[in-house]
Amino acid sequence: MKGNHLFIICIAIFLLLMFAIECRLPKKFVWAPSFSHYDKQPFGCAVFDSLLSTSLPKGYSLSRKTFYELEQEDTISRRGILVATNNLSLTDVDVEAILKIAKRGNKIMLVSNSFNRNLEDTLDFNSSYSYFSPALLKKYAAASLEKDTLFWIGDSAAYPRQSFYFYPQLCSSYLMPDSLPAKVLAEKGIPSVPIALSYPWGKGEIILVSTPLLFTNYGVLDGKNATYIFRLLSQMGDLPIVRTEGYMKQTAQIQMSPFRYFLSQRPLRWALYLTMFTIILFMVFTARRRQRVIPIIYQPENKSLEFTELIGTLYFQKKDHADLVHKKYIYFAEELRREIQVNIEEVANDEHSFSRIAQKTGMNTEEISELIRSVRPVIYGGCTISVEQMKYFIDKMNEIIDHI
Template sequence: MRGSHWFIICIVSFLVLMFAIECRLPKKFVWTPTFSHYDKQPFGCAVFDSLLSASLPMRYSVSGKTFYQLEQEDTVSRRAILVVNNHLALTDVDVNALLKGAERGNKIMLVSNSFTGNLRDTLGFESSYSYFNPIVLRKYAASLLSKDSLHWVGDSTVYPRRIFRFYPQLCSSYFWQDSLSVKVLAEKSISSDEFRYDFGVKFDSLQVDTLCNVPVAMSCSWGKGEIILVSTPLLFTNYGVLDGKNAAYIFRLLSQMGEFPIIRTEGYLEEAAQVQMSPFRYFISQRPLRWALYLTMIAILLFMTFTARRRQRVIPVIHEPENKSMEFTELIGTLYFQKKDHADLVHKKYIYFAEELRREIQVDVEDVADDERSFDRIAQKTGMSAEEVGKFIRAVRPVIYGGQTITAEQMKQFIDKMNEIIDHI
């Protein structure tokens, strides 16, 4: 067997071995929240959406439209809209469309760590902000520290009161409101010092080292509909629905939507989450398309393997480059002959003539103030008289600088004289 065959076998065996090792390696989790419909990592929403689609057939869907687009799409039927994001940035147009939809009977659930000021001012609430750090979460979970408690305080006739326990990093944000029309669904206990730090000096009346209950989920009526605010977006992810008994907390919140069809919109996700929606990722997610992609890659690999042997290439015929200088010269000469611009041709020749003198004998004939020395220098180098040289230079200058018109015969005399001087240097 030839050496090239052994090389190909080794490469193929190495690739097969690496593929087998890669398949057996444990999958690495990415803890960055994306809330994307296509992300199967802990803080994506692929499992969350699939579970709700199975639990609510024909009543749950995912869309990429904004509130304005959804409102323009359907202004008659009533439905529930769910938005899940870490930072919910709504424009005035979005807020107006949201309120308009709620006013005519829609139920809208906004799940986020932070909300824009125009929405807070309209609904009359404040929210604390918390930055999520995956490293801190992993360290906290590894330390086996106690979890925070979320108390369900909604309508006890529907669901009994219950305590749900989550890691503090997943439920650190909360609300404050002073409106009696707001209905609290879930709350948690925090220290008065933390409350004072988050909301400023206007709450200094609270006693030191006391506990106070703050909402983490609440709803307010708006027109014929309802707006539900939730401050724990990381619970509405794959991790949240797979977190054992705590998944009941999410379904209690979603039950506030009633019997309306639920639309979860991704129109406000960051660009990083939209990358998950690439066509290539869709190919991988579908079994027939995935196998088609694998077979294509195997076919390309086989093609490269069997066509890798060296082949004799066709030796190209190299022709000797043609000399186009004479043809170019004739073309330029024809153009000047047709234009009858003899002075311009003398001007171009004079530029070359002056440059040749500067380079060969260091004489600048364009410097009028130094004419006598220049004429003497040219006369010494060419054997001509200084008077003859000076007479020629002074005769050609009006043509060069004054724009004097000359005949073809005069042009030939000027050019011949310049050639004569250059030839005698």
């Protein structure tokens, strides 16, 4: 197996192992309120919206429109409109649209721990503001301290008076009505202070609730306390309910893309980080200069025979047999000089030279003498010879060399 394949397999196994470990780790909750339809954390509204959409008989839907847009949208059908957020900030146009919608017979429920001055002046009430601290909530819950009591005192004919228990950090805000038309639906503590009011307006109704954190996933999953939420929602009667996110923070209104969902889940987020890190690591290692392809080098062909044939053809075409014998003689003389230290070019030493050649080769001295003395006129005298003579001289010189 190649090294890069093994590297990829090891990285894949490592990612799967890390993903499995992250999936088995305990979930870490985020206690920051978002009221988002896509948030499954305690103070999101994913479970809240899902439960209401299957529980309310007349229907439950989600919108991102403002009250002005909702007021312009439909002037005939009646419905209930729900807004749940931490700090509800309404403009004069919003307040005017709320009053018009309620006057037609619609019911509006505004759930917030604080309301701005223009709405308070219009409905003649005051609201207290309290800052929510997730750290204080976790510390209070860990200490197992006593919870606050909320009393349902709405229409006793429909629902009897009942007590509900919540952590103080979830219901610390309250309302103070200054006019008689306000109907108290729920209150908390001793002495009692209202936390839910109902104002009749025209043919409809405006309901104010100061416990927005209960209108979340935590609120509907908090055991028997979910009954409190449904009692408040029952004030909408048999109308279809629309929850608008038009007054939430812009980040909470953004629909979660698949990539955003990956980032919201801790195991998937770490898997994505590790994948990106692996890709960068792979790019760093593969960015090095690669070795160029080594060319195939074939074994050199032996051209000696071809060269010999070429030279032979040239000599054959020129008919210069004496020159060919001359070159062969030079080679022959060099071989004798190197092998047996005999210089046949020294004519004065012929007898000694012929005798030594005969001694080394085992040939007849007269035969050797006759060959060399007959070749010399051809070499030095420039005589012309026939093909047969050329072959004879060359064969004899080859025979002497072979016997050395």
